[in-house]
Amino acid sequence: MLDEKLKERYSRQIISKSIGEKGQEKLLKTKVLQIGAGGLGSPCALYLVAAGIGELIIIDNDIVSLSNLQRQILFSEEDIGQSKVQIAKKKLSALNSNVKINAIKDYANEYILRKYVSDVDFIVDCSDNMKTKFLINHTAIQNNKFCIIAGIKDFYGQIITVNPKVSACYQCVYSNPGLEESDIAPLPVMGATPGILGTLEALEVIKTALGLPNLENTLLMVNLLDMTFNKIDVVKDNNTCICSH
């Protein structure tokens, strides 16, 4: 049961026919593991915490630098030189003290993901490299967790939601990479691009938790120069992909 304060805080969600009090109660029980507190991670975490999920675990090993501020909207000039997850925890807790925030300053490697994945409902990829995206996809499938994966470059982005063992996974869509572009030089990024894709990731968590339509078996391609959003049907590879066995 929601108390009066919670009813007031989430009143604009509760009056939505798609959410209601029951939906809000579901959100309050939802636990999310978010990898990355940068361009995608800032809006994703802000909207998840504002919407009233139950718990957010954020993993990032980075510190805030001046060149981050153009797109990583959790951070301010005074945060430069400090741990991203520590600042994120402070700002997110100030936004909504009902949400349990667990800030982990570490690399998102296999060991760390395995350590935190068991207790959550979702893994959200807000990383900036393909290697981590494949690792998150694989960890989510192994541990039977939903995952949301997004990528951005310049004015372009893609996002997919994976229902483990049921829908197509990230690796059904993309083959495992070798050396990638972002290993060689920083990619161009218009700051609003991760703003939009990170917001869509938060929305996918919320809608999936509520049983609303989501991006399972669908890759959403976003072109913010043309302002086009294209949905591409993707098919689960039932023979050779890691999600098939």
Ligand SMILES: [Zn+2]
């Ligand atoms: Zn697959």
